[in-house]
Amino acid sequence: AQKVIQVWSTASRQEGEELTLDCSYETSQVLYHLFWYKHLLSGEMVFLIRQMSSSTAKERSGRYSVVFQKSLKSISLVISALQPDDSGKYFCALWELSLPSNTGFYFGKGTSLTVIP
């Protein structure tokens, strides 16, 4: 079963709008981290923001912020003031501390965003 689910495979918005990308996850671990990455057309996967399971702080990095609903096992990425360069594929990822062979990152299938100028 997939541990990280990104329901929307595609999304599009106008430049200047705000977008929320949803992600749900499954874990039985107490300690875990959640990440958002952006996959550029060049192939590079760029780290955007991290949310630790133990943190209640609303994480923010520039125009990126997250909405973390721990009880619902949900984490959303909010991108404000969208720009055409924000177009790309966004991946949600879960890291959990588990058995040595299972410790690691689990990625969703990604959401492709198109920002219309």
Place this chain on the structure above:
Amino acid sequence: AQTIHQWPVAEIKAVGSPLSLGCTIKGKSSPNLYWYWQATGGTLQQLFYSITVGQVESVVQLNLSASRPKDDQFILSTEKLLLSHSGFYLCAWSLNRNSGNTLYFGEGSRLIVV
């Protein structure tokens, strides 16, 4: 600043031919290294990880092998490619896989097996 570089950027190879993908990390000593793979339309899967030189652990069996001949180098290879090996391969590093440190990725290598 740390940099991670992968090569080649893209390859088209025949079924049954050998493959070697490389990854080099500069600016960080003793990183934890990883190979990830994404089939078309699929999600990223961790294939291998390495905590130190000469030690590689396999996570998913795909008839591929990996080696870490130097502290800053990670190689993914196979002697016989399968059609199912097509996809996008990403090398990544982190400080410590057991601490949930951020993964930093290279530019990726796209492989098409025909």
